[in-house]
Amino acid sequence: MKVYADNAATTAVSETALSAMLPCLREDYGNPSSLHSWGQRAAEKLEEARAVFAARLHADPKEIIFTGSGSESDNQAIRTAAAIGEKKGKRHIVSTKFEHHAVLHTLKQLEQQGFEVTLIDIPASGVIAPAQVERALRPDTCLVSVMFANNEIGTIQPIGAIGELCRSRGVLFHTDAVQAAGHLNIDVEAMHIDLMSLSAHKFHGPKGVGVLFARRGIPLTTLIQGGAQERGKRAGTENLPGICGAAAAFDEACANMEENAKKLTVLRDKLIRELGRIPHSVVNGDLVHRLPGNVNLCFEGIEGESLLLLLDARGIAASSGSACTSGSLDPSHVLLALGLPHEVAHGSLRLSLSEYNTEEEVNYIIDVLPGIVSYLREMSPVWDE
Amino acid sequence: MKVYADNAATTAVSETALSAMLPCLREDYGNPSSLHSWGQRAAEKLEEARAVFAARLHADPKEIIFTGSGSESDNQAIRTAAAIGEKKGKRHIVSTKFEHHAVLHTLKQLEQQGFEVTLIDIPASGVIAPAQVERALRPDTCLVSVMFANNEIGTIQPIGAIGELCRSRGVLFHTDAVQAAGHLNIDVEAMHIDLMSLSAHKFHGPKGVGVLFARRGIPLTTLIQGGAQERGKRAGTENLPGICGAAAAFDEACANMEENAKKLTVLRDKLIRELGRIPHSVVNGDLVHRLPGNVNLCFEGIEGESLLLLLDARGIAASSGSACTSGSLDPSHVLLALGLPHEVAHGSLRLSLSEYNTEEEVNYIIDVLPGIVSYLREMSPVWDE
């Protein structure tokens, strides 16, 4: 059996998305900046895609720009807020210890340029409190950046409350909603979000398309200079097939959000319940404020990579930490931020489901996993139970 | 009849490219950073694509990184050279007046940051001389950036000679080869190119994929921070379908380069010859050192947009200046750099052919165009012939 349970790393492109892409790859190949009919048809499609995101996020189409990845959106959002802060002499940024590296590394770079960054500690639940943000705010804070849902442990942050706090203090609020988009309800208006990053390949759209929401009136900093695409805020011929696929996927995901969540929550909770029975396992993160498809456990005495490889040998795709740091030897910064000791954090397993997964697949995982854990523990010099 | 003659703006995706993309959009949707088989299959495909570019450009796969556009590659190449120069106290850059805006705007920004930029004048031929570059070099020059072939008038620059000059002076050499790639032979080794930008959608690959060649040992400046993708030089989940499509398209274009060039040169020269007969028309740029598909003329007393719209009404897609500035009111900076007066530069027409165009299509253009020019001249208050 083949079970792809790594949907937080990336998802399969939906049929709907692919159908939206193919015409742009075949007949409608014009450049949206061209005056002729080919170009104008492309330009129309581009604006239709923008309108889809705007409508689903309760934003205005003018507030949506397309980038090349969630990471690019994160970089651009944070650099934008920093540039605005810089002008006002405000050089303090509040974020959290378990943000994605696209956020953390950008903040690190800003620190080297004279900004001060306060990273909020993560409670064991994996859900920060708005009061933590409030305590971190300073008169010179120019940005609060808190992710909507964490990519490893799936915990959902109180975005609305943090947004309200930031708005009342006149501080810009960015949320990395890469894991949330298409899975959770997002209303930039009601949640007082000023800047937000999405990535299409996390909701069954294609890779290579990021979305950046920037509230009207926020002058975006341009990372890529050149032509006047995206109102001069992101040069480069638009990836129209990708963008159309992204919009179709997002529309579909939002339309089916409740139904998918209901289905996924059942599968998720079954996995957590059954895998949680494995001795010396810990479930990471809050069980309620959690992405409907996210399961994250640590197995003591187990090293994550071996576990993944053995799961893979049995046809199951899972992850330990986030995909983009899987080349590294360090345990997940997210799990360390949660307060897990290094030796436990090494043994983490993330199963991330999408609506394409079935109960049969979940049962298969539940069948296979305990044996692999025992096998590895038996091989371990440190495991004496 | 429908004639797409705006291939310098963007091209149709080839069947070969689409066939390379579809498996990545369907079954091989893994994240190349993931450890499991899905991810590793994606990682293999990524490296295969890299190897294709490396082989065709005479580079090493480690010298190739994938970006989101030609513009991004240009930005990153120039910022890289500037950062290296900065460290050595070298803050002078040499480029030309007719570079793409992705280059010119990046240079403008560097000027604001204390760099000095010398933009070489363009001779009427549209081909600069290596001696012009030599005269512009200073002891504090850190970069020479000269495009391989111009996007509007198609003139080919003496890249090998400029590369040799730069190498002998120890100055980094970047070339924007976006218009050249797939159409002209490129050998980074023989031409002494240090940094080079390509864009897939200009050679029948998909939109949204740029390639950046950076000679081994050149520490790239990261524009997008985050995960460790592209050896830490460009964060963000890789656009694998796009990248595979790009590699397939490039491989195909390079394999058929001579044959395509032969065919296109005949069509191009017929267009130039026949359209050049229209009274008060000027052919822009050298007729020999010219991209095989590029035709560029100015018609006195004609405004470019009207001409394009009327051509479009007859089924012909063409352009006046480059696509990415078509929203602007200013005449092409390239034609102004060539020394054309504003009023003439307003009346420019670029027809850019690809190997998909036919002789029949070319004949159709030759049939239709003179009538449109006459019609517009008749309507003009300034035209009395």
Place this chain on the structure above:
Amino acid sequence: MLYSEKVMDHFQNPRNVGKMEDADGIGEVGNAKCGDIMRMYIKVNPETQVITDVKFNTFGCGSAIATSSMATELIKGRPVSEALELSNHAVVEALDGLPPQKLHCSVLAEEAVRAAVRDYYDKNGIAYGEELRECPGHCESCGHEHCGE
């Protein structure tokens, strides 16, 4: 589409295009350097002060031609005094809108009408106020004297 259907219609089938040999007033605005020139010809009934005929010649982009055409339609058969009140907004509205970067063309059309009327007044010794002397100056797209804002 960049342009509305109305704009495309007036661009592709411009009304009242051509020279008028016996015009009572001729106005020309814009210049070739900035890419738009409009020349407007009017014929006026001296009794009624009604514009009985109007023609134009334009060198310019699609919207320059379309706004010229629409402006001629809007003033044809109207008294000169009404033509003077033609605003660029009225032209834009009649065309179902124009892209922002093309609004200057509609200003040009408004100006061309005013220039033609001024010429008619001058030739017929009819006095007119200061406000008709100058470019309205709400065209921000070019650096020429008639453009203000």
Place this chain on the structure above:
Amino acid sequence: MLYSEKVMDHFQNPRNVGKMEDADGIGEVGNAKCGDIMRMYIKVNPETQVITDVKFNTFGCGSAIATSSMATELIKGRPVSEALELSNHAVVEALDGLPPQKLHCSVLAEEAVRAAVRDYYDKNGIAYGEELRECPGHCESCGHEHCGE
């Protein structure tokens, strides 16, 4: 694939895995914090100084398990003196290579063998040189005492 077929084979079917109750020498290196621990057991024929049996227990990634397995194969049946000469490069080569970020695991395997031999020497009062006391120190991946470079 991240790993060569040989690595995957030794990872999925590790040779000589398990505890050895009556070992003549036991070496343990690495630590759980950095994510790799190897324990190596050897049985030595006191007459011939040949390693007659070897076992390992490893907590670690795929390559840690594979290098442990390969190291046991390479020293089994060899004299202790040869085992001491086993370099991490030899292990890597025998596995058809390792990704760069995983080379440290092969260092660990080399160390584990040396630690087991040291333990055997200690237990049997056999003298040995300074060079056997210390971590070889060419593992740059962790901050622990045995890692130098």
